Amino acid sequence: MFILIGKCIKDNPKRAQETNAEGRNRALLVEYSAAQNSAQHHDSLVWTTIGLIWSAELVLLGFVIQTINNSQITSVIIMACVLALVLLFFLLITYFSFRNIRTQKYRRCKEIEKILNLKQHTTLKQQEKVGLITFSIVMISFITTWVYILVFMVG
16 A cells, blocks of 8 residues: 555655645644644743732732731741742742743744744734733832831831
């Protein structure tokens, strides 16, 4: 059977090119699907992590606000501030790492779309930095709040 297929391809170079092009297109579609799934996965991880850590930040902030006048637990409040800052630092690393992966995956999707003449991502119009600006404003607000409380408690 392999001899027969090889002979058909050998006898018909145009068919061989079509078969190679079909295989290449199939492989590109599989890669496209994998890249898109990975991009969506990393985007979901980013926003899930943000939601969890920002929620934890608000819980810690509520604890600190309720107990800030209790001089017996000053060290606990300081530890809560340090923990909150460590969580924010972790979030910054996670956000930029996963965002970078997501961006690379979507960039690959766009490259494949150009090759296969698809339009899913290449025609998408969006504000480039809205998410980054919003994220930065909230992060700066949290960091400033925690540093202020930490300085207030230590000083």
